Amino acid sequence: MITEISTQNGARHLVITSRSGLEGLGRRGDHVAERILKYLLSRVDLNLQAATADGASQQEMANVVAALPRPLGGCALLAVRLRDGMFATLTKSAFEDVFTPKVQAFEVLENVIDMKSLDFFISFSSVCGLFGNPGQTNYATYVFVYPSALCNHLRIDI
Numbered sequence: 590m591i592t593e594i595s596t597q598n599g600a601r602h603l604v605i606t607s608r609s610g611l612e613g614l615g616r617r618g619d620h621v622a623e624r625i626l627k628y629l630l631s632r633v634d635l636n637l638q639a640a641t642a643d644g645a646s647q648q649e650m651a652n653v654v655a656a657l658p659r660p661l662g663g664c665a666l667l668a669v670r671l672r673d674g675m676f677a678t679l680t681k682s683a684f685e686d687v688f689t690p691k692v693q694a695f696e697v698l699e700n701v702i703d704m705k706s707l708d709f710f711i712s713f714s715s716v717c718g719l720f721g722n723p724g725q726t727n728y729a730t731y732v733f734v735y736p737s738a739l740c741n742h743l744r745i746d747i
Contacts, residue, residue, distance in 0.1 A: 591665050591711065592629060600662060602636045603629075606653055611639035644668045644694035651701045661702055663709040668694040 592603060607613055611626070629637050640656070642649035644666075654661060668690040674683055695712065704710060
């Protein structure tokens with residue numbers, strides 16, 4: 590969906606990052622992700638690049654941004670860590686564990702790009718805010734707290 594909206598608005602060069610690179614995205618057995626990647630790679634009007642980088646590594650993300658052939662127009666943050674558990678059995682550490690990748694990746698992005706110069710910045714939280722999967726109390730907390738705090742930090746209206 591981000592790709593479709595972006596290309597409808599003129600984007601022709603997209604970069605995706607993953608700790609395991611493009612090869613790792615296809616190895617996970619996620620058939621939906623594989624189909625999406627196949628579709629994106631088949632588009633003749635789209636230059637899709639994949640960079641192997643950890644979103645929590647300032648140096649790796651700075652390298653990705655420095656290697657961009659054009660100015661960065663927008664950014665979508667989809668960092669995630671899966672850690673399900675029923676609320677009554679979650680330790681403090683297990684509850685907070687899901688926040689770390691997104692928060693660290695945002696802090697890194699904030700240090701390597703001028704966030705206010707972007708045409709858009711999208712931070713995906715969790716589908717549990719829509720579907721309410723059992724055992725995802727920690728994600729639901731993130732869905733309602735972090736995006737508001739992030740926008741307030743950037744002084745963006747939501």
